[in-house]
Amino acid sequence: xxxxxxxxxxxxxxxxxxxxxxxIAWVTFNNPAKRNALGLAGKQRLVEILTGLRHDEALRxxxxxGAGDRSFIGGTNLAxxxxxxxxxxxxxxxxxHRMCDAVRQFPVPVIARINGYCFGSGMELAAxxxxxxxxxxxxxxxxxxxxxxxxxxxxxxLPRLIGWGKACELVLTGDHIDADEAYRIGYLERLVPYAGxxxxxxxxxxxxxxxxxxxxxxxxRLIMDWDRMGVTDGARAGIQAYVDSYRSDxxxxxxxxxxxxxxxx
Numbered sequence: 001x002x003x004x005x006x007x008x009x010x011x012x013x014x015x016x017x018x019x020x021x022x023x024i025a026w027v028t029f030n031n032p033a034k035r036n037a038l039g040l041a042g043k044q045r046l047v048e049i050l051t052g053l054r055h056d057e058a059l060r061x062x063x064x065x066g067a068g069d070r071s072f073i074g075g076t077n078l079a080x081x082x083x084x085x086x087x088x089x090x091x092x093x094x095x096x097h098r099m100c101d102a103v104r105q106f107p108v109p110v111i112a113r114i115n116g117y118c119f120g121s122g123m124e125l126a127a128x129x130x131x132x133x134x135x136x137x138x139x140x141x142x143x144x145x146x147x148x149x150x151x152x153x154x155x156x157x158l159p160r161l162i163g164w165g166k167a168c169e170l171v172l173t174g175d176h177i178d179a180d181e182a183y184r185i186g187y188l189e190r191l192v193p194y195a196g197x198x199x200x201x202x203x204x205x206x207x208x209x210x211x212x213x214x215x216x217x218x219x220x221r222l223i224m225d226w227d228r229m230g231v232t233d234g235a236r237a238g239i240q241a242y243v244d245s246y247r248s249d250x251x252x253x254x255x256x257x258x259x260x261x262x263x264x265x
Contacts (some may be wrong), residue, residue, distance in 0.1 A: 022060035035074025084207025
């Protein structure tokens with residue numbers, strides 16, 4: 001298993017792992033002393049990492065997580081934010097949007113491995129992943145109003161994920177919820193003990209690696225179409241994606257292998 005790791009001093013770390021069937025990217029938010037809070041440098045670094053990975057045709061999945069066992073992302077760096085002028089506030093909010101949008105539009109499946117506190121921009125970022133699994137001790141919240149600012153940017157994803165009522169409750173009160181509640185309202189796909197986080201992620205990765213690389217990328221693009229289209233236009237986009245899958249030999253190989261009870265080449 002070949003791996004390429006990033007500089008351990010970076011606010012966001014990248015590790016590339018070579019596996020049979022393709023490459024997995026592991027991105028770790030690396031500020032454990034501050035609950036992995038993401039400042040401007042961390043947000044910029046994440047955008048740079050994701051921009052570079054977009055063109056890696058061997059990449060099969062991206063896993064996002066936090067350093068240590070206490071926090072995924074504990075929010076944005078308040079010490080950095082408290083003295084913003086109007087221009088700095090706009091620049092920071094724009095960076096938050098760009099990093100979340102880079103996750104949402106990433107061409108392969110994105111898994112959020114939530115290992116603890118998941119607040120503010122952390123909850124927004126995880127909401128933009130395709131699948132979320134959390135440890136039982138994780139906590140979630142959108143506390144911005146407690147600090148004199150509204151929850152903006154990709155907080156707009158929350159109503160379609162957890163419903164208008166719950167999204168309004170979180171952003172209007174700044175209250176936290178525990179992992180059981182996050183699972184109950186549909187924010188999480190899986191909830192496991194901390195010791196089971198890696199096994200949950202691995203089960204998803206195994207399924208992705210067992211699927212057609214091109215088909216998964218087409219499916220991810222189609223999910224983005226569903227998000228912005230009505231049912232009829234979404235169906236038309238689905239027809240085109242289905243046709244496009246036959247522009248390679250992937251369907252023939254994988255179906256033939258299944259019918260012959262063997263693994264595809």
